[in-house]
Amino acid sequence: MRLLVTGGAGYIGSHVTRLLVEQGHEVAVFDSLTAGHRAAVDVRAQLIVGDLLDKEAVQRAFAGAPYDGILHFASHIMVGESMERPFKYLHDNVLATMNLLEVATAHKVERFILSSTANLFDAPQRIPINEDEPLIPGSVYGETKFWGERMLHWMERLYGLRYACLRYFNACGAHPDGTIGEDHHPETHLIPLVLQVALGQRDHITIYGDDYDTPDGTCIRDYVHVMDLASAHLLALQALEDGRSRVYNLGSGSGYSVRQVIEAARKVTGHPIPAVVGPRRAGDLPVLVADSQRIQRELGWEAEFDDLEKIIASAWRWHKTHPNGYADRV
Ligand code: UDP
Numbered sequence: 001m002r003l004l005v006t007g008g009a010g011y012i013g014s015h016v017t018r019l020l021v022e023q024g025h026e027v028a029v030f031d032s033l034t035a036g037h038r039a040a041v042d043v044r045a046q047l048i049v050g051d052l053l054d055k056e057a058v059q060r061a062f063a064g065a066p067y068d069g070i071l072h073f074a075s076h077i078m079v080g081e082s083m084e085r086p087f088k089y090l091h092d093n094v095l096a097t098m099n100l101l102e103v104a105t106a107h108k109v110e111r112f113i114l115s116s117t118a119n120l121f122d123a124p125q126r127i128p129i130n131e132d133e134p135l136i137p138g139s140v141y142g143e144t145k146f147w148g149e150r151m152l153h154w155m156e157r158l159y160g161l162r163y164a165c166l167r168y169f170n171a172c173g174a175h176p177d178g179t180i181g182e183d184h185h186p187e188t189h190l191i192p193l194v195l196q197v198a199l200g201q202r203d204h205i206t207i208y209g210d211d212y213d214t215p216d217g218t219c220i221r222d223y224v225h226v227m228d229l230a231s232a233h234l235l236a237l238q239a240l241e242d243g244r245s246r247v248y249n250l251g252s253g254s255g256y257s258v259r260q261v262i263e264a265a266r267k268v269t270g271h272p273i274p275a276v277v278g279p280r281r282a283g284d285l286p287v288l289v290a291d292s293q294r295i296q297r298e299l300g301w302e303a304e305f306d307d308l309e310k311i312i313a314s315a316w317r318w319h320k321t322h323p324n325g326y327a328d329r330v
Contacts (some may be wrong), residue, residue: 001111001237002026002065006052006100007073008045009036011182012115012171012229016071018042018180019230030061031074037326040180052096058103069111069237070104072097075144078188079119079283082141093144101151105159111240113233114152116145116167118222118249118288128222128255128291131247138283149247162245164236169222169251169290171229173311174318181318182226183325191223191312194262195319198271205273207258209280214287218258222251222289225305225314235299251290252303252311264308268316 003020007013008029013036020027027045030052041047050057052074075093076082082089097114104112119142120135137143148165155161172191174181182192196202210217232250239246256264259275266273295301305311322328 001068004028004030004061004067004070005045005073006030006070007036007075007115009033009038009040009047010073011184012168012226013071013073014040014042014180015175015226016073016230016233017045018175019234021045023234028061028067030058035184037183039326039329040183052099053092055099055103058099062103062107066107067109069113069240070100070109071113071233071237072100073115075115077141079139079141080188080281082139082144083283086140089140089144093141094147097148097151101155105155105161110160110162111237112152112155112161112163113236114148114163114165116149116165116247117142118167118169118251118290120146120167121288122285124285124288127287128251128253128289129249130291131249131294138285152245156245162240162243164240164245165247166229166232166236167247167249168229169224169249169288171226172223173225173227173305173314175227176314178317178321181315181322183322190221190258190261191265191315192319194265194273195269195316197273198265198269198316199319199323201323203274204276205262206276206278207262208278208284210277211280212286214257216257216259219284220255220257220287220289222253222255223261223308223311224250224252224290224303225311228252228303228305232295232301235295235301239299246298248295249290249292250295251292252306253290253292254306254308255287255289256308260308261312264312268309268312
């Protein structure tokens with residue numbers, strides 16, 4: 001297929017792009033490079049530098065041969081920032097998706113995959129969380145993904161666009177060959193921050209609260225490997241052939257506490273990784289674990305990286321060889 005990947009220079013988008021070109025798809029990456037990295041884009045993909053907020057730039061990206069499908073990763077992604085700068089998120093994330101959908105439907109694109117989020121489950125009634133759980137965004141960021149899902153609902157009804165919304169839990173890890181990985185500025189995610197301590201870039205990791213109602217008092221999350229997320233995108237793309245749109249929750253199915261992550265990182269890196277308990281972070285839920293049985297049952301997806309040490313070892317390979325991220329590859 002000929003595919004457009006927005007945000008293909010970002011963390012998850014770059015891993016999916018790599019897999020798509022390896023499977024023989026023709027990929028055009030559309031990325032503003034404000035958060036993404038040129039060096040993250042596979043050389044076999046075309047890179048179009050542009051901003052989804054610029055509708056003419058989006059239209060120009062559609063000027064060539066038609067796209068068989070779109071994978072939409074481009075987004076602001078920080079939950080905390082979205083609560084401090086709500087209009088940045090509401091404006092940019094929603095308008096970007098709207099511009100993309102407006103141009104895509106005008107060009108009769110038939111397949112669309114949206115990067116969605118576990119931040120849609122702010123008040124889960126059941127853990128692990130399946131797709132029947134009521135959608136209650138936990139932040140302005142989550143709200144913008146919710147709107148993305150809602151826009152797709154109408155695009156299907158009005159234009160026959162088939163879509164898959166993939167709700168990632170805690171994306172982590174790096175490509176096994178260590179050439180692409182996670183590089184956010186600023187970094188806010190637990191695993192890269194823990195590994196920055198092992199690299200000597202930070203003195204310690206702060207645990208955001210150890211008085212939660214969990215076995216060791218720290219929050220439990222479902223860490224799903226970026227390569228497993230990538231394979232889910234390929235399966236979802238193929239599955240759209242049957243004409244049915246779908247939503248899937250994507251996690252590894254296991255929950256690990258913050259303390260377990262730090263302990264696993266100590267084993268993998270051999271570094272003592274000092275940890276200091278700090279106050280809770282606003283908005284954190286005690287437990288977020290996905291029930292991914294639907295995608296397993298319907299598409300045969302399996303999380304290959306189901307072991308925390310294996311996951312952290314793959315992230316470590318990337319961070320150890322690229323302590324300054326993509327700046328080390330220029
Ligand atoms: N966390 C922490 N210290 C940090 C960063 C994160 O204790 O420096 C915790 C955070 O409270 C959450 C878990 O680690 O319980 C995962 O956080 P992350 O920001 O990686 O992902 P989120 O679950 O917020 O999407």
